[in-house]
Amino acid sequence: MLNKINQYKNYLTVVTGALIVLSFFLGQAVWKDAFLIAATVIAGIPIFIKAFQALRMKSFSIELLVTIAVIGALIIGEYVESAVVTFLFLFGGYLEARTLAKTRSSLKKLMELAPQEATVIRDGRQAAVPVEEVEAGDRVIIRSGGKVPVDGKIAAGEASFIEAAITGESKPSFKGEQSSVFSGTILDSGYVEVIAEKVGDDTTFAKIIELVEEAQESKSKTEKFLDRFAQFYTPGVVVLALLVYVITVNLHLAITFLVVACPGALVIGAPVSNVAGIGNGARKGVLIKGGEAVESLAGIDTLVFDKTGTLTKGKPEVTEIKTFLQYSGEELLTLSAQAETISEHHLGKAIVREAENTGLPRAEKVQGEIIKGKGIKAQVNGKEIILGNRSLLQTAGIPVTDAAEAHAEKQERAGNTAIFAVINSEIAGIISIADQIRKEAPEALAALRENGIRRIIMLTGDNRHSAVLVAEQLKIEEVHAELLPQDKVKFIHELQAQGHKVAMAGDGINDAPAIAAADIGLAMGEGGTEISMETADVVLMADKLMQLSHAYSLAKATSRNMKQNTYFAVGTVVILLTGVLMGGIHLASGMFIHEASVLLVILNAMRLIKFAEKKQKKHPQLLPEPA
Amino acid sequence: MKKAVYQLEALTCPSCIQKIEKSLRKTKGVDTVKVLFHSSKVRVQFEEEAIEAEEIESNISRLGYPVLSTKVS
Structure with a gap:
């Protein structure tokens, strides 16, 4: 029963809206009130149910506030207000769900790449089975246009693969016998038979999805602060509303205050920015592990590179x-x-x-x-x-x-x-x-400098001679050669002691201590090895340095977006509360502004989905590219 | 110890997280609960002797969150 009501919430919203509009055309006050009360009750039921369910779990929800406000409005005979508020609440919720789905679409698109079915050879015959039933050791057939259902090695045949799901790289790469293929990639043209090595949740693709999911949940400092803030804010508002009532003896005003002060945009503003930003990165082969990583990456001023495997x-x-x-x-x-x-x-x-x-x-x-x-x-x-x-x-x-x-x-x-x-x-x-x-290294370093990295340093265990050669070609002024892993760590600690915010980029295994010591660790994923994916805060899946520059500007844009949303939300609440107390804003108009502000922060975050670095000016190519 | 992942309809209010986590934590046999707000999933670790995955599913539904699909491993 309760689920049914929840399911038909959208219809209830439409009915309520229609009743409110109709009521305006009715002359007789009795009919008008009847329509409005009906609208209030219809739209109020799902809100009331949610409020009750939350209350049963001893948690305090916005639905409860609205329920109190609506009952209050009914008592004092403000039927227009009660009807409009319930309608706006449901309609706003619907729009929020729609737009939120958009900000989450990056991850969804990624997940849609997950294969559903696989063709395996069993008892000498080909059989199509659901991907969950494939076991390690099975011989899997993949044809042109097919999705690779497992991680494994090519046993026969050759083909080109689009590995965008794993590496973010959209150009097909050619693979022959004994090469590794990854679940979630697409066979562009050719035919291969693959011996399955990892299946189901153990595949690299499944691990990436899990990492991105977790990254989107892990909260940034701003979010944690806002969460704590909301914990005190909500009961605080109730106390304030009581105060307003005690002082003014105006129930209507107190209830309006209560509803309008709900921290909707405040609570959702920072998380949606992060989700959209992290999703954008994931689709382009940059795994940023959580809101905290976004914030620290945006704040760095010094970038330390390992030479072998990272710049080369x-x-x-x-x-x-x-x-x-x-x-x-x-x-x-x-x-x-x-x-x-x-x-x-x-x-x-x-x-x-x-x-x-x-x-x-x-x-x-x-x-x-x-x-x-x-x-x-x-x-x-x-x-x-x-x-x-x-x-x-x-x-x-x-x-x-x-x-x-x-x-x-x-x-x-x-x-x-x-x-x-x-x-x-x-x-x-x-x-x-x-x-x-790496071919793209000069361009990537130039882009990073342009985006605000002031200091780029190269550390290497290699000899001074070859280190200086690489540094000269990349125009890196600061080079430290012949370092042991612990020397690199010491060096990073020294930079931090001088007050720098340091990022360390390495190829994952020998640089792991330095990556851990830095404010933010970046690893080259090399097709997604587990060790590098686990140690670093940011993983470049395709080993492309240009992704690093994208990650940095994306982090900056995301953290900017989050700040905009927070300031906007706080500003809205302040203006609304002042407006209510000054008597300029009523329950319905307050509700409208409140819902609109929530939608605006979501829409603002949606800009991050499409975020792309400003295209570099292409230098005129004098020589034709070798074929 | 088993792990179950429940896919819910899109979650829109962050307060839903607390609601689901609090109530499931109090359920006997449930070890850890994590609600993934953005992917609208609930991850639960539970003792298979004390409770069944279906029971947890119906608990979540009764809280007002219909479960779309379940994956137990």
Whole structure:
């Protein structure tokens, strides 16, 4: 019964509105009053029920205040007021629910990406099952346009995936056998069979949703203050209303005071800003963990970066291949990569990766040996290959030509590691490898400076030489190299002691202590590893530094929005209360202004959903982008 | 110990949080209650020997918040 009434609340609102309008066309006072009383009772029932339910739980609700006010208005014969107030209360509630749903829409959109069904192979047959029934180890089939229902590894096939749900990146990324795929991503084109590793609530996507949900609940300092404020405010208003009655002996005025003073906009203003802001970030691949993180991120003035993995890609890559003999760069890379397949060294792996990325053929079986700290020797297609540093060449008795030495030195000065490639006892080429700076790093740092970060500092455990090289390219003035994790923590504590608000951005694991020590910790999510998602206050899901700049301006906008809402709400209450006491505002008009103010703060927060950083001016591109 | 998540109709007043949390906390067998205001969900940890998920669901409904879906794990 009670639920029924609740369900038909919207119809009751419409009926009430119609009755009030009709009553104005009735001449006879008796009929007019009858219509208005009917309207009051109809709209009053759901309000009264809510008030009663709350009272039973010994909690004090706005519905209770309205119920008291309406009964009071009925007693003193103000039927227009009682009808309009109940109507406005229901109608306002309806509009609030509608607009609130909009501010929450970001998360909802994210959740809609959650897959419902999966096609699995069971007993040699394909079967469509609800996603809850998929178990780890199942072989799942995904076709073009299908949603990936589990986290797992591709066992067969290849395809491009849109991973926006996980990384915020809208460009499809291509994946082949043995690559990991994530639940919530969409297969753009291709066909794959995936062995499920994580299902249901254990998937990265489910964890992200849970984190965002929790982030939206966790309260900022302003919100906590407002909550405490409301706790004292509501009973305070009741006492004040009593005082007003005792002093003026005017029941009508006291009741009006009671209703108008309800802290609606005050209570909802700050949370809606946060929800909209955090939702906006989540959709763009920035996880901000809660209102408190938003506020501290907005307040920072110093940004500390770790170098490896944060400003640079953290993965060495082949930057150049120089050849001296008859072999082409491609031939040299093919042979080197085939030889390096026996290597476990990260530089060797970089060469193998480069060959794979360019689609060069793999070797069947390679014979060779690893010389620790120097390089490798191997036989490929009947050729004797040596790959390594100068000391390996020396022990192998291979002379370094002047041209090779000059080139190696030049590459090393530019921050590369030079690897000599020897084919049949002659230096055939030099492969340069470096941990490259992220392509978007200069632009992202410029945007951050423009948005008000005054000081950018780079800390690294790496040697001074390569640290300075990276800093110069990124125009970072302050660099501290050769630091241990505890040194980084000490450095951040020193900055804080000087009164700075410090953010620390790192790649999650080795920087964890510094990330924890900073006022706000930022982590590169790298497709969402659990450790980094848990340690930091802000996670950049796609490892894109531009997201950091978006996160910072978003946090600032959100905290600004929250302040606007709070000031507006407090201002409205002050004006309303003064108006009531001066006699300029009556119950119905007060209710109207009150409801309108609640809607306004929600509408203000809605602007954050669409918040996008001002587009950077594109620098004219002189050179065509390499294909 | 089991965990249940109840999806409610959109919550609009922050005072609903207290109402639901207070009342469920007093229910026997219920260990922890958390109302997620913005996603309109109630997360409950409870002792499956003392109370069933359906019972908690009907308690929430009786408070005036219809439950749309339930997930027990």
